[in-house]
Amino acid sequence: MPNNKPAKQPEADRKVLQRDTTPHIFRPINFRSVTARNRIMVSPMCQYSAADGVPNDWHLQHLGCRAVGGAGFVFTEVVHLEPRGRITPNCLGLWNDEQRDAFKRIARFIKEQGAVAGIQIGHAGRKGSTAQPWEGGKPLAADKGGWTNIAPSPIPFAEGHPVPAEMDEKAITQTIAMFAAIARRAREAGFDIIEIHAAHGYLVHEFLSPLSNRRTDRYGGSFDNRVRFLLEAVDAVRSEWPEEKPLFVRISCTDWIEGGWDLDSAVKLAQLLKAGGKVDLIDSSSGGLSPLQKIPVHPGYQVPFADAIRSKVGIPTGAVGLIHSADQAEQILANGQADIIIMARAMLNDPYWPMHAAKALRAKFPWAKQYERGDIF
Template sequence: MSRLLQPLTLRGTTFAHRVWVSPMCQYSCDPVAAPGVPGDWHLVHYGSLAVGGAALVLTEAAAVVPEGRISPHDAGLWNEEQERAWARVVAFVHSQGAAAGVQLAHAGRKASTHRPWAPVQGSVPVEEGGWPTVAPSALAHGDLAVPAALDADGVAGVVSAFADAARRAERAGFDVVELHAAHGYLLHQFLSPLSNRRTDGYGGDLAGRSRLLLEVLDAVRAAWPDDKPVFVRVSTSDWAEGGWDVEECVQLARLLAEHGADLVDASSGGNVPEQRIPVGPGYQVPNAGRLKRGAGLPVGAVGLILDPLQAEQVLVSGDADAVLLARPLLSDPRWPQRAAVALHDTGAVAWPAQYVRATREDVPLSTPR
């Protein structure tokens, strides 16, 4: 059996193998008729990834409060209508034998922006459906609107909102929650000295800058069933001078393990426009390996992992315990099934009965049925 296609158990949840869907924003909710509510697009999108054989389907960032959305078209999990809509998606994902996870998020100063394919970019004005943004400090991200610095009540509200969203995720049937502390969104903004200039207990040294994330993790862990895992997505580096780096991230990962995190999902970048990222195949894997070896908890690797043999090597080398795929699954939702063939381990990935005729073990495709 290949390493990539071996089961992995975290707490009381066993994933059939280690090919997982990375969270990918879809920007496809109706911001007027049903703000934050996943619809048919989400059912078909996530359903196709489950049909394709992924062991874990992680959703896009689901905002824990309305003002935490990246764009007005983002999904959320701050009310019961959204909870019911997600339950529909989860039920189908489960029907295909996959686990379902939700990424809980707050975009902070990168909120209230136009979705990527809009004819204009930047912040959405309030009169056009946008809203004022918040952050650890009143520092804008590039040309986006200047956010308001969160006060003590605002910080406490963020913690409560994440915990409430976790409770809704449990009722919707999710198997995993992932806290989004990467890509320059609110929890990452607190971690990085480039975006956090606070002088209170939530700024300064690593203990202060990581305080909000650890409080959120504690609150979510208390609200979430003990037998279900909590993941944390981190940016291992800002890729900018004076910013958050992998050395501090290793220290953070140790703290996350102490506070009940079950896996660190290791990404990078996103916090400042001046970042310089050395993009290439598997470019984030070395930092994932540093977290795994330095923190002693399971790690997921992501970022231009394109080929089944490449993914297998990431795990064989000990750099990660699972791989999370994004764009490769958009172009080929059946990547996990293809990987099973490439790694000569076809029994490890489920095929829907309706599609079994396409496998090599079945009768020739020319045989009429």
């Protein structure tokens, strides 16, 4: 007998036809096997509060509180490859097992709160060996605990800064091997995502920019040579970082200096990273290479970089920099300018920013059970 009843619409199709009214920033997002509950990321923020690179109670409460606050991704500050790769003697490191074991508790706690636990890894290069910002942030003399920095070329960051030691090929090979070692310990510590810090004038960025890299070997000169160090670092990380776990890269999309690294170079680099298939998101920041930079700072001033890379390369991007309001963040995602919103200072100001943004955007967002009774405004 013919069945004249209209075909039942499958559940999945009906869902597609219904308009998703969830604000974009509160829609879950997947990278490889990892799903974040929303698209808000706590940006890496140095706390300059460690001894011997080991995370402590300060780091647990700083990151833990922001995971409780509802962010989808909570990233550690930059965690360094080796002692002389630190910005200050009080920065974090992950070159030994004691550090790894101390990170385990932090990664576990972030995940227990429903956030994705991310770790940013990097090397300070010629910008290492400085005092904590609240101690003036100036280069540290050896008798005050300072050390000799390394860099692609012996060019100081600024006047009054020491000349770094030029890395020879052996130092480059050893540093690349450290990227593999830190990825292994990050995996053992239980992190979900690694972000390579290739921005803000630190070691990897120093290789990228023609202003700080004057090498004449295969790590300097042409664009292909200047990006080699980062590409090798990506390969090294991937050799120890499981295929099912995502890898992000933070880059400076411009030096904001005539003749320096610029957006065209950033797009070309993003194309290479996409083609390699090992990197899942470009965290699109800028600047930091030299005090000569001229940055036209205004709300969302780096969003066009995330937008350009996303549209020209077709790789997911994160927008960062002076994104403070829920409406602004929502608009960036609704416009398709980025895939996630990355926030630093607003998160320092208000660890519960995601909970408050949900309220402002009338999104349903569960509070931590212990804090439900605080939901009174």
